[in-house]
Amino acid sequence: MQTNPTPPPYRSLVAVGDSFTEGMSDLLPDGSYRGWADLLAGRMAARTPDFRYANLAVRGKLIRQIVDEQVDTAAAMNADVITLVGGLNDTLRPKCDMGRVKDLLTEAVERLAPSCGQLVLMRSPGRQGPVLERFRPRMEELFACVDQLAGKHGALVVDLYGAPSLSDPRLWDVDRLHLTAEGHRRVAEAVWQTLGYEPEDTEWQVPIPASLPPGWVTRRVADARFARQHLLPWIGRRLTGRSSGDGRPAKRPELLPYEGPA
Template structure:
């Protein structure tokens, strides 16, 4: 049994001595890049907060970029269920619904199976309605996204899971919170997600994660076109190439924290 700090014991919030995060690039932390080139992300930020309040805190991050819900179910769910963590987060399915052909019945079925395994094995399961950057890509996928998120709400009700709703808050659609690849959040975006989960767990707010960014100076037409060209060359074309050849950005990549281990000082974001 992990011992809580006095602040944790007096807050009325259940003590979280261990945390396992499952998913894809969103939970791995892209594109919240650290100076050494590795990714941090909202889950690492949340773990650092939890670890600062509980002695002996342990953290695992099984998420790997590019993973589909079938791969998450096969490679991460049973591993996490065996850990018996106090807190488990599961975010997946968006990589599936972004593809031109998507079997929504299979996606929802695998998600249901995964939640059914995780919920009884952990202290608290957290699911998410993920954010989306405004643009043609989101509009094309919106019906599938809304079907996925409605099912997540249903699963949460059945299994006593918490849902963090990042989808309906318009501020997260602000392009300034998204990296150049237009698929992943910036460091500020990840910080806000960590705050959203923190508050959903019952902790007092440390900041307003819904606050709009300060009004900025609109970019010129030429600057926008140059950004579009750079995005197409550096991100869209390689992404399409991987889809056509059946490859993934996560092929051969291991989770960055495959086991529940203590947070060393150098791991604290």
């Protein structure tokens, strides 16, 4: 009789990062965000009694802020698994010192890797469109650094950037910066499999079925709404030195037993 593989002995998870890891835009009925890290924690908790989870991610954080505000806290938790995703917000800034970004990412990995059982890094997904094409060289420079650090420190890399499905605009919210609930579900599956768990969805990388593209008028209306509701406020924050995460606490600041959303 065939038996299922023994699941990995991971009893705790700490997530470090920005809005991608906080869970925007996987919105719950109470107005909070869920996201791939919560979904992953729920799956791991279902397999492991007394599973503990912390999510230190805060939207809008740059890699310097992640290092200063999250890394030491995460390292002190000595979790079985730590996920680190950061630096992409930096690459989208008009003035970005990629050498500094890579140095800070290196610092984060060097501090986190010895403190946990398994460090997980990611090559983040990118939405098809002009923004991706403009910043692709910076993103790929960042991902090359991720690969190099993973090889040096024994970290796992989840290649979301190489998954055709996750570049589909239909898996991105109206702000064009964050994944939908289905996008986050696919990311959770990708990390789940990378950690060695038995796949629950063998087709997370497969593109969603083709559909008729929206008409010209529909696209222009969507562009206008995007500019008004998301692009202009984003530009305003950049000009005034503000961030969407200013004053916002970590999502789950303590490593506590996991309880799913009500």
